[in-house]
Amino acid sequence: MDDLRRIDLNLLLTLHALLVEQHVSRAAVRLHRSQPAVSHALAQLRELFADPLLVRQGGRLQLTARARELMPPLQDALQQLDALLVSPGFDPARARRSFRLAMSDYGARVLLPPLLARLREEAPSVDLVVTQGSREAMLGQLIDGEIDLALGVFPSPAQELRTASLFEETFMCVADRERLPLEGVLSLSAWLARPHVLVAMRPGSDNEIDQALATLGEKRRVALALPHWGVAQGVIAGTDLILTVARRSLSCDTLDPRLHIFEPPLAIKAFEFQQAWHERREGDAAHRWLRTCVVDVCRSTY
Structure with missing residues (x-):
């Protein structure tokens, strides 16, 4: 004191x-x-x-x-x-506020377009600063107060962090359609015989796809590891590479016409896409409003 x-x-x-x-x-x-x-x-x-x-x-x-x-x-x-010094309520139409969000390339792809559309309509003076990081880095930033909200997959967050599920996600495969059989699918042995592309912030860390393979005693060859989804399509077309990614990261409207989407030849556990925040934000009306917006746009979009 x-x-x-x-x-x-x-x-x-x-x-x-x-x-x-x-x-x-x-x-x-x-x-x-x-x-x-x-x-x-x-x-x-x-x-x-x-x-x-x-x-x-x-x-x-x-x-x-x-x-x-x-x-x-x-x-x-x-x-x-x-x-x-202000009312505990929050008026988004009049508020001037900046929020710091962290999410992966996947999170930005599926969440930012509908979220920004809502914020521009309801809260034109509310700004977002978006950064990217691994799961561990995002959780650490929440604890240190460097960000307000993290979007991703957080199976075991620290005790002082809160999480809420936004939707459940599954996986699909993408490959050059001319390098696939006429039926457009591959058996597990044929799938394993092909080189793969991995989209991950940290290629050495576990992911749902390789965990599913490990339970079968199998392992795939990752010929290319990328931190961003954005360029993945471009490297697959015209090659024998296979990409297995979250379903919502694929859009038929923007998919390269040379590529084909098909179901993986093995069962891959679905995951929950979540938002996470520190307990110190519980009493912040503006923060609660933002979390509600995230939930609403996910429910209406997905």
Whole structure:
């Protein structure tokens, strides 16, 4: 408490503006204050945190490691203080808010188009910042306060995290139609004899397809591992490669006409696509609204 008494709330607001803008003049404009006043506040903050916070490199100011550490808890604290001064309700039509989301290439493909359409209609001043990462990285970012919401598959989240299922997903295979039998399907032995494409952020990690093969005592050859779905179609057409991916990542409207979609020749366990958040967000009306939007667009689309 003694440390808190030393801090003026205006100093925290100034710190946030400086860390976001990484520029004294722009921070001053953002705060509607003079540049000398912001420079003086920066000097106070440097003394308070015993760290330069912003250092000049290559002609511009850069955040120190300590400043980067301060950013997530500072943003959380300011949002919670703001919540004390406003009604507990949330009016999306009038709100100005930015949410930080993390999801895979698959999540972005299936969720972002309908979600953005809804947000542009209901909350035109609500912004999204979307990043990508592995499952483990996204969960870690939730715990550290670096993101507000994660979208993906989270079978064993930490105790302080909350999850909600959005839909169940299954798998399909894609291959060049001219390299398939007339019936357009492959037996398991023929499927295993072909080289495969794997779409995964971390190729060495377990996935549902190779787990299903392991239960049969089988293993496929992965000739190409990619972190993004976007280029996968382009590398399959005209080759003997096979891609096995989540059904909703495939769209007949945009599928290369040279490719054919067919059922896998083995049973692959379906997975639940989820949203995950930290328990500290439970009381945030705006966050609850966003989660409801995600649930609604998934239900209406899928």
